Amino acid sequence: MTKRTAFIAGNWKMNLDHQQAIALVQKLAWSLKDASHDYSTAEVTVFPGFTSIRSVQTLIDADGLELTLGAQDISRHDSGAYTGEVSGLALKKLDVKYVLIGHSERRQYHAEEDSVVQAKTAAAFKHGIIPVICVGETAEQLESEGAAAVPVRQTLAALAGHASLGEFVIAYEPVWAIGTGAVATPEVAASVAGKIRAAIAEAHGDDVAQATRILYGGSVKAANVAGFLQSSEVDGVLVGGASLDAEEFSGIARFQKHIVL
Ligand code: 13P
Numbered sequence: 001m002t003k004r005t006a007f008i009a010g011n012w013k014m015n016l017d018h019q020q021a022i023a024l025v026q027k028l029a030w031s032l033k034d035a036s037h038d039y040s041t042a043e044v045t046v047f048p049g050f051t052s053i054r055s056v057q058t059l060i061d062a063d064g065l066e067l068t069l070g071a072q073d074i075s076r077h078d079s080g081a082y083t084g085e086v087s088g089l090a091l092k093k094l095d096v097k098y099v100l101i102g103h104s105e106r107r108q109y110h111a112e113e114d115s116v117v118q119a120k121t122a123a124a125f126k127h128g129i130i131p132v133i134c135v136g137e138t139a140e141q142l143e144s145e146g147a148a149a150v151p152v153r154q155t156l157a158a159l160a161g162h163a164s165l166g167e168f169v170i171a172y173e174p175v176w177a178i179g180t181g182a183v184a185t186p187e188v189a190a191s192v193a194g195k196i197r198a199a200i201a202e203a204h205g206d207d208v209a210q211a212t213r214i215l216y217g218g219s220v221k222a223a224n225v226a227g228f229l230q231s232s233e234v235d236g237v238l239v240g241g242a243s244l245d246a247e248e249f250s251g252i253a254r255f256q257k258h259i260v261l
Pocket of ligand 1: 173177178180239241242
């Protein structure tokens, strides 16, 4: 079976200016260094807002940090008359390794349908940026369809129609668990991740499914992260609010320490 490196991702959303971003990354890097964090067992990635990406990249570079960098969105276009958009070309130039695509906040507030998510996934593949494709059901959908149907459908839609698939990550984030303090149980998160993996295997082959990291997101904290990562189906977490606190996020990254063996 393929060994998948754990992935701990901090989505800062629309928080922090570039100076605050630098301060947070410095604190986070120190905290992880202090704890002798082994980045080869758990990759740690931050997703700052666009105005902070260059500053964070410069800091990572200058200090030789092992943190990796992500962006929160990507244009489906390469360049041209698309006011306000940011292209994969420009992100790649800033050593952006990952990009969030289809976050529920983009689906909800920016009308990002599955077709847009698919096109942005194609743009990420094209520019050698790893898409972190976000999927998840609303409270109403949970009620009417159960937990797995919507995330499985959204995953398959994002991955359909590409000439070939590059590396990608799936983040299962139930919409009702985002920023609410309500979390899916570790059992439900594991079960949905397993169903997503099975659907990927059926559509794209078992090798792709086994190599793909599937994350849980939604009100993750240092105090509850271990439960999610105990299942071999869940390979990491996508963290919002708690990633804005260096000590808390560092505690999440060091999740092995929380697991009671
Ligand atoms: P919270 O961790 O604040 O619930 O946010 C989750 C999220 O949306 C990460 O992308």
